[in-house]
Amino acid sequence: MAPSPEAVRLARRLRDLRESARLTQKDLSRALTLPDSRVAVATISSWESHTNPKLPPEERLRSYALLFAVSPLPNRIPREQDLAADERERFTSLxxxxxxxxxEIRHHQTSTAPSSGGAYTFDFESGRITLICPEVPEEGRSPLADLANPNHTRLYKYADLDALIEMWGHVRASNPELRVRHRLPSEVSADHLSGHLILIGGIAWNNVTSRLLRVLDNLPIRQLQVPDLADGEIFKSRDGREYLPVWETIKDADPDAPSKAELEADQAQDAWKGDSPRELVEDVALLARLPNPFNQSRTITICNGVYSRGVLGAVRTLTDDSVRERNEAYLANRFPNGIFGLLMRVPVINGEAVTPDLEISENRLFEWSPEDADT
Incomplete structure (x- = not known):
């Protein structure tokens, strides 16, 4: 699809600013790069493209205005408070x-969102993005998680690693100009909490998710432990309804399959009921998007499940290219303000999570939005 006239005008203006100062894209890349935020040459090229221009974050446009307000052009972005009176006037105008x-571009994208797909849930305009993923308990970790191991691999400390890798790649690709980090709950600082947050995993291993679920009182969905499940926590809506995974007893179990004691040692004791082995055939996933209570201009996204299959199902709802377009369109139409909570079925086939298709009503177990609460 051809770019909008508004997008082409911005791309042309950015290129004119650079060329009028006789800067190469590499020169401009150096000038715009800050100690904690790099601007690649390829990113500048994408902003200047006349055929497929990318929309710069608003904070980058401010950097352009600061840089080109000063003459002669400085090597680095000046501070607004250091501008002279005439420079401040040029900065404000530009x-x-x-x-x-x-x-104008954002207005055009919003008005065409139902037909063209518009902006996606994980396409952020500005700000830092932090993925917070639970930490594997020590008794369940690989030896490679040990710092003393010469083959130490930090990611072995993360639980829900399938979901983390899926989300990490997707968010990085969708936001090439923004800083994207992943952290364990114990590593989270106030700086992380002030940006966009993506919480991956349940309350048992992710104490940040547990704390924020208590803070986010507007979300009428809670996760709680029950005696029947040792390895996962069920979901409960404010109306008292509970949402549980589905297990099936394995009638002809493999004689070489792990014993009940071995499963308990591996923290998989829910795979037994009484004296019978059983198979997980359906998990429950929570996908929610709310304003960040620590910074209302940023968001919190929760991707959770009773088990890790549900966590992965929540993530893949908006990353799996086989259903992503339909699911994004459903969310845009059903929740136009972008704030929502969804509980979904996640079928498990041969041990793999099947991505929920939101157009199938049976996959949507519970839906909430602020508008629903007000009616």
Whole structure:
């Protein structure tokens, strides 16, 4: 699809600013790069493209305005408080112009969202993005998680690693100009909490998710432990309904399959009921998007499940290219303000999670939005 006239105008203006200062894209890359935020040459090229222009974050346009307000051009972005009176006037005018272009583009994208797909859930305009993933208990870790091991691999400390890798790759690809980090709950700082947060995994191993679920009182979904499940926590809606995984007894169990004692040692004791082995055939997933209570201009996304299959199902709802477009369209139409909570069925076939298709009503177990709560 051809870019909008508004997008082409912004791309052309950014290129004119650079060329009028006789800068190469590499020169501009150096000038715009900050100690904690790099701007690649390829990113600048994508902003200037006339055929497929990418939309710069608003904070980058501010950096353009600061840089090109000063003459002669500095090597680094100046601080606004250091500008002279005439430079401040040029900065204000140029910033207003560039942001105006950007607002027109965003308006165009919003108005065409139902037919073209619009902006996606994990396409962020600005800000840092932190993925918070639970930590594997020490008794369940690989030896490679040990710092003393010469083959130490830090990621072996993460639980829900399938979901983390899936989400990490998707968010990085969708936001090439933004900083994306992943952290264990014990590594989370106030700086992380002020940006966009993506919480992966359940309350048993992710104390950040547990704390934030208590903070986010608007979400009428809670996760709680029950005596029948040792390895997972069920979901309960505010109306008292409980949402549980589905297990089936294995009638002809493999004689070489792990024993009940071995499963308990591996923290998989839910795979037995009484004296019978059983198979997980359906998990429950929670996908929710809310404003960040620590910074209302940023968001919190929760991807959770009773078990790890549900966590992966929640993540893949908006990353799996086989259903992503349909699921994004459903969310855009059903929750136009972008704030929602969903509980979904996640079938498990041969041990693999099947991505929920939101157009299938049976897959949607519970739905919530602020508008629903007000009616």
């Amino acid at each position: 910033h207003r112009e560039l942001v105006g272009f950007r607002d």
